[in-house]
Amino acid sequence: MQARFREPPTMSVSDSFDFDHIIDRSVQPSEKWGRYAGRDVLPLWVADMDFAAPPVVIDALQRRIAHGVFGYTEAWPSLVEAVVEGLQREHAWTIEPDWLVWLPGVVSGFNLACAIAGEVGDGVVTATPVYPPFLSAPANTGRVLQRCELVLRAGRWQWDWEALERAVDARSRLLLLCSPHNPVGRVFDADELRELADFAARHDLLICADEIHCGLVLDAERAHRPIAALDEAVARRTITLMAPSKTWNIPALYCAFAVIPDAALRRRYRGAMRGLIPQVNVLGMVATEAAYRDGGPWRAALLDYLRGNRERVMAAVGAMPGLATTRPEATYLSWIDCREMMAQRQVEDPAAFFEAAGVGLSDGRFFGAPGWLRLNFGCPRATLDEALRRMAQALAH
Ligand SMILES: Cc1ncc(COP(=O)(O)O)c(C=O)c1O
Structure with a gap:
């Protein structure tokens, strides 16, 4: 390595x-x-x-391809280290290597989150407009989509906190969050994330935060803050999904990861993956290491x-x-x-x-x-x- x-x-x-x-x-x-x-x-x-x-990234891939052998490969220490260091450096988020669960894509990642959120018939809350697979994910595992609308106020897309409250009911189990947000392009600020975390706590919801666009903050005065980095209580109920795919333009290399600090939640998540979700493609992992370390x-x-x-x-x-x-x-x-x-x-x-x-x-x-x-x-x-x-x-x- x-x-x-x-x-x-x-x-x-x-x-x-x-x-x-x-x-x-x-x-x-x-x-x-x-x-x-x-x-x-x-x-x-x-x-x-x-x-x-x-x-x-291309150099790292070429070196790996030149080796010529593409046997089964699990995430290796220097890859894990590159990601852990990258999250610390870019988002001031300290994570343990054990919290990482490697995935072949973020969409699989949030579908899995729906699959472990309560039972068939339970609710998944999200705000629209949103990346289309958010809208179909709940039904893929028999969950019910519960949506509220983001609102455009003074030229800025915002949460409608009352509409969010109205979207939940006793069967709601998961808040599916897109942060930064596709398609409205918002980088949610600390107050908004805190409000969302409090909302999830009040209704005892898991949070699945799709943070795939976190490396693409355009405004110099803004920073992406992982919602799970707010505090330990939030981290315990949160599955954060990230990937190098959008930032470094390598989506078809299919390498992503979930960060799940809570051991029991992580076990449930891994349990839902068993037999269905394959290991990540070795070239995707090679590209990921190069991107996080040197990109x-x-x-x-x-x-x-x-x-x-x-x-x-x-x-x-x-x-x-x-x-x-x-x-x-x-x-x-x-x-x-x-x-x-x-x-x-x-x-x-x-x-x-x-x-x-x-x-x-x-x-x-x-x-x-x-x-x-x-x-x-x-x-x-x-x-x-x-x-x-x-x-x-x-x-x-
Ligand atoms: C918010 C969001 N999540 C997930 C994805 C795709 O993730 P993946 O290709 O890793 O499944 C996209 C791609 O556009 C996206 O915008």
């Missing part, structure tokens, strides 16, 4: 990585580009970015670039008649309100409208919010500018 305390790479400025470089993804199968194969549609939908993974400079440069893209989206969408959006505090996703445009132009399906204009966006319907679209700005600026140009043009006639 790698030396334990290697010098980190020396690159540190955003210019050291070329995010402007356009990589032709049509030459490889991919969900994002494959959807529109053979059509002139720029895909700004599914949440992966059109950038190559960090050189340190800092690339991530800093990426955030810089994404901040620039975010401002382009804000300016362009802000000038489009009938569309409105808010500045995402994290993620590379913009959440766009199309309802006024729909009314003005008698457009029933805004996703189809922009697709016909050559831009593929995610339909808010699947997030529980018809009339909204999600735009993925994790792409080279030339691609983004062209997509925004096409959108503006479609609205100009």
